[in-house]
Amino acid sequence: MNADAKLNHPRTRLIEVNHIQTRFGAAVVHEDVSLAIDKGEVFAIAGGNGCGKSVLMREMILLQQPTGGEIKIFGQNIKSMNEADIAALRRRCGVLFQHGALFSSLNVIDNVAVPLREHTSLSKQLIEELSLLKIASTGFPMASVTKYPNELSGGMRRRAALARAMALDPELLFLDEPTSGLDPISAGGFDELTQQLREWFHLTIVIITHDLDSLWRIADRVAVLGNGKVLGIGTMSELATSMDPLIHEYFYGPRGRAAREQAWNRK
């Protein structure tokens, strides 16, 4: 989706993060972080290790409380939510954790079926069919659906975890470093999958990554975090012209340059 196409639709804000502060004891993770994510976009949060990307995501999915500031999801302030609101919100969000976090005592089908069994009263057969469907849509090899997580490769585990995140047909999908630890081919495949899923199911995707190739390929907009602040927000091309020294280093370091050149060549 390019910028022009977006102008035709009124933008809907799905997530608003206003002046978030996060502190762990004396360590300040976020000093003042603000950003807004629109419906239908792939929004990436980038930045170096330890800049608080994952913490920000955990705050958005209500696994952690920020020290200060407010977060609005689907127009609702998370602080004013009661148990029922939170449960409803959780059903509309899918989360892919960094290492998959598949339940090791369950095989792949059962892992994907967990949310369906927990939140719906569908028949056993329909749940199994839906689980298989989700697994198929992530490109997970069908021959391995009865395997247990420890028998899977890293890439397969990631896909299975994605299928579980998609089980309840979420509108909003959070991906925490989906391509870290994958070989370039698998990582590229995962990027393609992300794009495909977004086209198929009109998802809004928040992706935490420091994989520059992924950023160029799939992100509509990127927020770069650093020093507890948002150093810059915009499309990759906009950010590439940013004057901020940290962003500059990020994009024009040896790996950044290679990824950018590749992205230009592709275009």
Next chain:
Amino acid sequence: MLYEAARISFTPNGTLFCAGAWTLDHLAELERQILTLPKTTVGHIDFEVGAIDALDTSGAWLLQRTLKQFEGDGCTISLKGLSNDFATLMQTVAHNWTQTEQLQPLQPTGWMARVGQFAWSYVVNVRKGLAFVGETATVSFSLLTHANRIRWRVLLYNLQVDGLNALPIVGLLSFLMGIVIAYQGAEQLKTFGANIFIVDLVGIALLREIAPLITAILVAGRSGSAYAAQIGAMTVTEELDALRALGISPTSLLVVPRALALVIALPLLTVFANAVGVFGGMLIALIQLGVTFSEFLNRFEYAIVLRHYLIGIGKTPVFAVIIALVGCYQGFQVSGGVDSVGRHTTISVVQAIFLVIVTDAFFSILFNWWGV
């Protein structure tokens, strides 16, 4: 949520009318409605789907599946009023479903095969267990001749955790055991007026059997399980592989110091348990039978032969080796995920207690033969 509830039903003119939100929230209700639809095996059915106002993948699949069902029954189908957006979703779902059809249903294994696999797994387990015992033994012997290679720090740490820290609970339990035995004996002895024989009863029972057994069982539950869980978690996090890759033998770093620590700690704990247990018995003897402490101790010196004490203590190093080896072995057997850690920890405790009691019975028979 903003949409009206989903429904599917036949209209009087024979078209199937679908409406509302075909999303996961309403799917259970839809599934029930579909089950109650009358069976038609011939003819043509129009699916009027224009009134569906929301569709997600689950809803799309249910619709697809219903279509297939009617087709399978021999009807011809036409979809009417499907919007473009929903049509793409339907195609996507159909496309994805074709991939699941490659899936072969698993062949259930026959009972003969299952019995065979079960038996074989036991054989393999015994062989692995023996290999583990053998490896530990060789490493231990080579360490005994090179005492400077023993990991003293690990050994001392385990002595503290598994020995010193176990004192309160071992003391409390054996004290209570002393009380229980004395109480039970007191009732019987009082009827014969043989009050003083409470000393023989408490002394022999505790020193020879109860105290070593109770201590061993407690240590198996306390330390054996900890060994299995620690080593198991290390297997899961690949720490054991890291040790091997660094050229450090997990047996010499993890197993031998733990086994040695228990071999030292368990006899000492048993001595402590003996003392506290006998004290518990003395208290009851005083309260129930009027046997004073000095009478009790006089009789104790005379009635309890040293060999009862030595036999009791002598068994404990064997128990210690069993507990440590079973715990560590089960830790090494952990494979894969976290649930495996839990399972092997349980197995380690059950096996250790089982083996301790079996060994104790074996000792009893042996000593009986020898007439000690």
